[in-house]
Amino acid sequence: MVMEKEGGESEKTPCEEVLLDEKRGRLRFNRKLILRQPLKFLRAVGPILTSHHPFCSVYEGHLFTLRGRKWCIGCFFNSLSFFMALGLLIVSSITVPFMIDRSYLFWGGAVLVLVSFAMSALHLTENKKLKVISKLILGSSFACISWAILLADGLTYNLELKFALILTLYLLVVAILSYRRVVEIENECKACEFEMRWSKCPGFKNILCPLIDSKFLYPEPHPQSDAD
Numbered sequence: 001m002v003m004e005k006e007g008g009e010s011e012k013t014p015c016e017e018v019l020l021d022e023k024r025g026r027l028r029f030n031r032k033l034i035l036r037q038p039l040k041f042l043r044a045v046g047p048i049l050t051s052h053h054p055f056c057s058v059y060e061g062h063l064f065t066l067r068g069r070k071w072c073i074g075c076f077f078n079s080l081s082f083f084m085a086l087g088l089l090i091v092s093s094i095t096v097p098f099m100i101d102r103s104y105l106f107w108g109g110a111v112l113v114l115v116s117f118a119m120s121a122l123h124l125t126e127n128k129k130l131k132v133i134s135k136l137i138l139g140s141s142f143a144c145i146s147w148a149i150l151l152a153d154g155l156t157y158n159l160e161l162k163f164a165l166i167l168t169l170y171l172l173v174v175a176i177l178s179y180r181r182v183v184e185i186e187n188e189c190k191a192c193e194f195e196m197r198w199s200k201c202p203g204f205k206n207i208l209c210p211l212i213d214s215k216f217l218y219p220e221p222h223p224q225s226d227a228d
Contacts, residue, residue, distance in 0.1 A: 015209035018219055019199040025220030027199070027208070033216055044210040056203025058188055061128055073128070074135050074177070081139030089147045102148045109144030112137050113173070120180070138173075145169065 018024065034041045042049075052072040053059040063070045093100050116138035125131040146166045150159075186196075194201045199208070211217035 013209075015205070015212045018212055019205065019208065021219065027212075027217050027219055030216050030218055040214065041216050044214045044216055045207075047210075048207045053185075054201060054203030055206050056201070058192065059203070061126060061131065064128075073131055077132050077135035078139040081136040082143045085140035085143035086147060089143060093147075093151070100151070102151045105144045105151075106148035109141040109148065112141030113145070116141065117176075142170070142173065 018027075047055070047070065050072065051063055051070040052075060053062050055070065062073055064073055064076075065071070089100070089105075116134045119125055119130065119134040119137075125134050146169075149162050149166055152162065189196045189201075192201070198204045208217065
């Protein structure tokens with residue numbers, strides 16, 4: 001927050017003085033302090049751990065607020081729907097096993113994954129409600145695929161290979177989503193007035209300042225200052 005001095009001049013906070021210092025070097029993590037105070041570090045870095053996006057109006061469509069904390073819509077509803085659907089499938093396999101068809105689970109899940117990707121590719125997920133629906137579809141459909149793989153030749157058969165296959169599929173989906181997200185963020189931030197200068201971006205200030213104020217993040221001296 002910028003304080004106003006008498007006469008209308010603005011007074012910068014210690015964090016802003018660091019971020020706006022044109023002569024400083026790169027910001028670095030204080031690894032020794034992080035190892036000594038891991039819980040305090042997690043509290044300081046907590047906002048970005050759940051939001052995964054800058055606190056900026058451009059990214060409001062990717063976030064929702066729960067109990068005063070911002071959460072990433074994609075990660076939250078993907079995880080929620082995955083575990084809820086997986087739990088339902090496990091219970092159904094125990095109570096009504098004749099209703100579980102492995103082939104329908106796998107191919108139905110695969111089709112729904114494509115539906116979720118298509119919603120994103122067609123920019124339907126720019127609508128916040130449709131974005132939530134898309135993530136619920138993706139998480140639950142991946143749960144169907146995972147359970148279908150686990151049921152192949154019996155639940156306990158070759159579990160290591162099954163988990164390896166599920167992990168591979170998961171990483172493939174994450175890689176596709178992450179690549180698309182990185183490209184979108186790069187395009188959006190390059191078009192911003194701050195042009196990807198994170199230290200000047202107000203959306204990053206609430207993320208960086210707790211780390212700087214707690215000494216978990218510090219600026220390197222400018223290379224020229226060493227020669228002076």
